[in-house]
Amino acid sequence: MSGIRFRDGVLVVEREPNQLDELALSFSAVLNRVDIDHVFIAGYVAILAGxxxxxxxxxxxxxxxxxxxxxxxxTVLEEEGFWGPAMPLDSMSEMLANGDNIWVAPDDQITPHLEVKFVRDEFDRASLENSAAARIxxxxxxxxxxxxxxAYKLYLGAQKDLEDAVHLYSLFKETLSGGRLKEWVTRLGVEDEYERLKRA
Structure with a gap:
């Protein structure tokens, strides 16, 4: 059985985990072990939602x-069989401090990989502080x-981002918070795009 639903802040994904899910789950476990607050965002969320x-x-x-x-x-990533395809893992601190994203992947693999970045602005901070849960x-x-x-996908505006926004909105519009969505749409200045989304 497979199905996807979003209720009470939890995205329930009823299917076997795929390669991306396994990567996210194993990396999340490492971050939890080191007690690092984190949140998965962007295209992976749309893929997770089918x-x-x-x-x-x-x-x-x-x-x-x-x-x-x-x-x-x-150290924990190396113990768990990860590496940095674009740089040695021990350069992580310096690269993140410089505002660079870092790549992390299972040993001997380049794609798919994790792209890790520090929270940089109010929208990143809001993602971290108001995270939902995905149960796989x-x-x-x-x-x-x-x-x-x-709202952020509408703001980015590339074709794949708009398609991600349409997918998430059409799938979950009944259970999303209309007030919160409107707030982010306004703060990101994408009111016209949001009106088009609602008509899509």
Whole structure:
């Protein structure tokens, strides 16, 4: 049986985990082990919610961490069979501090990979602080609030982003918070795009 529903802030995904899910679940477990607050966002959320499209990366926001925590994270990732395809894992702290995203992937794999970045602005912060939960089988990971994901996709405006927004909105419009969605639409200045979305 497979099905997807969103109720009371929980996205329930009733299907076998795919390769992206396994990657997100295992990375989330590592971040929990090191006690790092995090949230999965962007295209992966739409794919998790059943959108059929390819992606090479899973985007994850993490809270700002100090050098010691970054070093501990690098150690645990190496223990768990991850590597940094674009840089050594022990450069993680410096790269994140410089505002660079970092790639993390299972050993000997380049795609799909995780793209990890620090929270940088009010929208990132809101994703982290207002995260929803996605339940895949018996496991749960934090995802960005769907209302903000939709508004931000409208703001980005690329074809795949608009299609992600349409998918999430059409699937969950009955259970989304209209007030929160309107708030993010207004703050991101995408009122016209939102009107078009509602007519799609």
């Amino acid at each position: 959108r059929a499209r390819s992606t090479e990366d899973v985007d994850v926001l993490i809270e700002e961490i100090d050098e010691e925590t970054a070093s501990r994270l690098a 089988g018996d496991e749960t990971i934090p995802i960005g609030p769907l209302e903000l994901q939709i």
